[in-house]
Amino acid sequence: MTSSRTFATSAPGKVIIFGEHSAVYGKPAVAASASSMRSYLLVQPDVKDTDISLLFPDIKLELQCALEQLSAITASHTLGEKLNPALTSAIASLLEEHKLPALQHSAALCFLYLYLSIVPASERTPTRFTLRSTLPVGAGLGSSASVSVAVAQACLTLCSHDSITPPPRDTVNKWAFVGETCIHGDPSGIDNAIATHGGALLFAKDSPTPPRRLVPPSPIVTVLTYTRIPRSTKTLVAGVRSRYEAEPEIFGPLLESMGALAERGCRALEEGDLATTLQLVQVCHGQLVALGVSHPGLEVVRVLTDELGIGQTKLTGAGGGGCSLTLLNNDAPEEVVTQFKSELQERYGYETFETTLGGSGCSIVDLDDARVDKNTRQTVLDVFASTESSREQLDNWLLPEGPTSLPWQF
């Protein structure tokens, strides 16, 4: 029984290069994984208890749910891979007494929805789930999708009777889409597809053909800037929906043009045509401004990029704050890029990361595997358990292909 083992799952964040928001309307979009920024979910049997415990310290959520109470909910609802509003409401009623703010509520709803739908009542045992992420929460880098993928993978593993091996990726992705729907209502599915499969994809919602893998001739290096301005994808996606419904003749062609831009951008990336890619980054940001999803705090980054002449900046993800992506000119002087980062840091309190896009998708590790020595195992458990663990410690002990390199399976 896998439920008696201690294991961890992991999934990366993502960067949308072209096509955020228009992706929700079935237009093509291009995104890539930010594979060094990930969510990690530790699953531990909890023999002393009759509950499952959710420990999500990044969002200050601790929740105990009695297994008996959870069984009572699922006994009276149809479970399946399509979001069942009655089950969502039943979970929301269960959570009511905890009076959780929206951020915690959506995480708990996503977790419980997937847990109850995937793990049959007969397989549910007292378990402790600890979630840690090196992604900024709710900032446009796909934190919700990486959490949904990590949870879907863990739940699918809990109901498998085999050893700890990666569940089929298409199944993980399907369930993670349901998790994303719990968190933000109307996802395109691009974020969970990237968090599951990794790499870079040209994606279209509901397309009869699967997403196409992009292979740029050289690695795509970007500077990501986290403005620390809080926002919610759910609210931003709903805002675009109401603008579109009020003025379909204006916003319809704009969304169409955004999709055309993403396809053109995909070609430019694959041809290694940096000049065209940079121009499209600039236009794409303008389109997102027209959709109403920028923020003065994001414009600061764009204006500074223009002033220093180092490349082009666009918002990435749902916008409204969160993160921007800067693509650098080939000849951007290193000292000017350093000036760009330090000015954003010192003057505005923003955080910058230089990241190469693409890389591994979701992964799983059996911490009871004989290849994990006792000390490493204990340190990994301690890193999960301590609310003080820094991003560097998480990277050091958990990052697949990182310094400590646990035997992650992909």
Ligand SMILES: Nc1ncnc2c1ncn2[C@@H]1O[C@H](COP(=O)(O)OP(=O)(O)OP(=O)(O)O)[C@@H](O)[C@H]1O
């Ligand atoms: N570390 C975490 N621990 C627990 N829940 C998290 C964590 N990170 C994200 N979440 C969940 O994801 C939600 C944020 O998702 P949201 O879609 O608004 O932002 P995002 O995914 O970071 O950005 P985008 O969708 O634009 O890429 C939070 O409200 C919470 O439910």
Ligand SMILES: C[C@@](O)(CCO)CC(=O)[O-]
């Ligand atoms: C805003 C959006 O396009 C991207 C969020 O990362 C929403 C989605 O595609 O689900």
Ligand SMILES: [Mg+2]
């Ligand atoms: Mg999200």
